[in-house]
Amino acid sequence: MFETSKTLTGRRTLAALLTLATAMQPLLPAFAGPNEQAKRLFDRITGTPPSATVLQQMATDISGNNAIAAAQLAMQDANFYNVTLRNFAAPMTNVAQSVFVPLNDYTATIIGMIRDNVPFNTVLSADMIYTGNMSGAPAYSFANNNHYQYLDSNNADLSKVLVQQQQSSLTGIPSAATAGVMTTYGGASAFFSLGTNRRMLRFTMINYMCNDLQTIADITRPPDRIRQDPSRSPGGDSRTFLNTCIGCHSGMDALAGAFAYYDFNTTAGQMVYTPGQVQTKYGINSANFPYGHVTTDDSWLNYWRQGPNALLGWSSSTPGSGNGAKSFGQEIENSTQFATCQVQKAFQAMCLRPPSNSADRSQVAQITADFVSSNYNMKTAFSESAVYCMGQ
Numbered sequence: 001m002f003e004t005s006k007t008l009t010g011r012r013t014l015a016a017l018l019t020l021a022t023a024m025q026p027l028l029p030a031f032a033g034p035n036e037q038a039k040r041l042f043d044r045i046t047g048t049p050p051s052a053t054v055l056q057q058m059a060t061d062i063s064g065n066n067a068i069a070a071a072q073l074a075m076q077d078a079n080f081y082n083v084t085l086r087n088f089a090a091p092m093t094n095v096a097q098s099v100f101v102p103l104n105d106y107t108a109t110i111i112g113m114i115r116d117n118v119p120f121n122t123v124l125s126a127d128m129i130y131t132g133n134m135s136g137a138p139a140y141s142f143a144n145n146n147h148y149q150y151l152d153s154n155n156a157d158l159s160k161v162l163v164q165q166q167q168s169s170l171t172g173i174p175s176a177a178t179a180g181v182m183t184t185y186g187g188a189s190a191f192f193s194l195g196t197n198r199r200m201l202r203f204t205m206i207n208y209m210c211n212d213l214q215t216i217a218d219i220t221r222p223p224d225r226i227r228q229d230p231s232r233s234p235g236g237d238s239r240t241f242l243n244t245c246i247g248c249h250s251g252m253d254a255l256a257g258a259f260a261y262y263d264f265n266t267t268a269g270q271m272v273y274t275p276g277q278v279q280t281k282y283g284i285n286s287a288n289f290p291y292g293h294v295t296t297d298d299s300w301l302n303y304w305r306q307g308p309n310a311l312l313g314w315s316s317s318t319p320g321s322g323n324g325a326k327s328f329g330q331e332i333e334n335s336t337q338f339a340t341c342q343v344q345k346a347f348q349a350m351c352l353r354p355p356s357n358s359a360d361r362s363q364v365a366q367i368t369a370d371f372v373s374s375n376y377n378m379k380t381a382f383s384e385s386a387v388y389c390m391g392q
Helices: 005-027 034-046 052-063 067-074 078-093 105-115 146-153 167-171 185-191 198-209 238-259 307-312 324-333 336-351 358-373 378-388
Strands: 129-132 162-165 262-265 270-273 299-301 321-323
Touching: 034 052, 034 067, 034 078, 034 336, 034 378, 052 067, 067 378, 078 105, 078 185, 078 198, 078 336, 105 129, 105 146, 105 162, 105 185, 105 378, 129 146, 129 167, 162 167, 185 198, 185 262, 185 270, 198 238, 198 324, 198 336, 238 299, 238 324, 321 324, 336 358, 336 378, 358 378
Parallel strands: none
Antiparallel strands: 129 162, 262 270, 299 321
16 A cells, blocks of 8 residues: 555654654753752762662652752761762862862861851851761871871761860860861961961961952052061062052951961971960061061951952951951951852852852852851751752
8 A cells, every 4th residue: 555645745744843842852941850859959968879768758858848858868968078078178278279188177177067067157266176086096186187097097987976176175275376277287287387377368268258369459458567578669660569469468468467476387297376476487588678567466457348348248246456366267257258158169069060140149148148047057058059959
């Protein structure tokens, strides 16, 4: 039996329409069901697939319009601490900002704080440190990283073994001189070693304010706290100093006075704190400009409270000046930008991209408000970011 020309044409038309529909399929919006959303949510939070039981419970929570509960369930998984939070914290502990670094007290303290819902706006000021309660581990030492290397080598479950302790009682540093992660072995060895302690200031701004110095440079600030070592005529041209160098140094040097009594002794392998005695590094290259500021104590001033950097949202609860690293840390961690920065980093970790459009930025603003109102609970930042990016 032969098909008529009309029948063949009809079938070809139908086939063409089906082909066109198939080709257009990727252009149509795709919606994920609760199971798919739950799987993505768990994967973003832990980096691993969920068990069938956990997947079902998370899907049930999502179906019941309680996706936050699903995210909180995922955060009970050990991999949230051993993988996600470790990768979140590790880049803050080293100049290269690498995740491929050994576990240390800086990283462990951040993980422990988040696990225990410790207000994160104490990360730069608390007399706190986390160690591991694991059989066979060497005692904590302020002169080496052996304790944490043991935890690392023996695959310690950081969701279980970390214990909060008083930093001053373990290190011998006075409580008033402790400044959260800045005065841990990891923090001091990375940012107080050698140099002029400006490195600690710079990386605190990068890690906790999400701004490197060039993005907050302001040549309108007073230069009176700029030390003697920067040349006032680099390359023989004073205009370079006035139009460029002063932008960073005026604010940076005024704040970095907070670290005047701190150093990291590379020979002894530990931080040194000399109350009342300014470290000699603050006076290096004094002949470059003898009329520059001479550091005589550990006082600091925040000149960035005025000018364009007032937009960083400095808190009225802190005075904008003080002595030592602890009060400096409180100045940073109580700013609006500190809160926004932590949420932006959590968003990046959960969504695998930075906030990139108006909807993202609006969501980050809402998560930041929730983060602050939850007493700076970092789990709020992670859970709400993960839910936002779990798919529709």
